[in-house]
Each structure stands twice: as C-alpha cells, then as structure tokens.
Amino acid sequence: MLRWTVIFVxxxxxxxxxxxxxIAAGAASIAKVLFFIFLVLFVLSLIFGRKKIL
Incomplete structure (x- = not known):
C-alpha cells in the first residue's frame, strides 16, 4: 500500500x-488517504501482532 502512495505522489x-x-490535486488526495490507511493498518499490526512469549 505504501508503494501505491509513492506512485500517486x-x-x-x-x-x-x-x-x-x-489531476495533481486528485492524485495528492488519493495518496494522502492511502498513506493514512497504511498508518492505521501498520499500527494495528504492531498492536495485535505481538505474541506472548510466556
């Protein structure tokens, strides 16, 4: 998803x-939305992807 953000930027x-x-404004807004979706998914994967060692 980060790749698509860079492409749109x-x-x-x-x-x-x-x-x-x-077109530039549209592509920039799409890139912004994709970046925020990427950030949310990244934070969620950090939170819920942790495994208990004990």
Missing amino acids: ILAIVAAVFGFGG
Missing part, C-alpha cells in the same frame, strides 16, 4: 509540473 508532482492542477 509522483503522479501528483508530475501533473503539477505540467500544469494539470485538478
């Missing part, structure tokens, strides 16, 4: 350089 930067503001 790069797409937003390239679109902004070429002057496509709407």
Whole structure:
C-alpha cells in the first residue's frame, strides 16, 4: 500500500509540473488517504501482532 502512495505522489508532482492542477490535486488526495490507511493498518499490526512469549 505504501508503494501505491509513492506512485500517486509522483503522479501528483508530475501533473503539477505540467500544469494539470485538478489531476495533481486528485492524485495528492488519493495518496494522502492511502498513506493514512497504511498508518492505521501498520499500527494495528504492531498492536495485535505481538505474541506472548510466556
């Protein structure tokens, strides 16, 4: 999921350089949503993925 976030960020930067503001804003917002979903899933996996050794 982090890979898709990076792809959309790069797409937003390239679109902004070429002057496509709407596409750049859309790609940036998609990247932001994907990044926050990644963060939530990462934190949940850290919390619930711990195994008790004892």
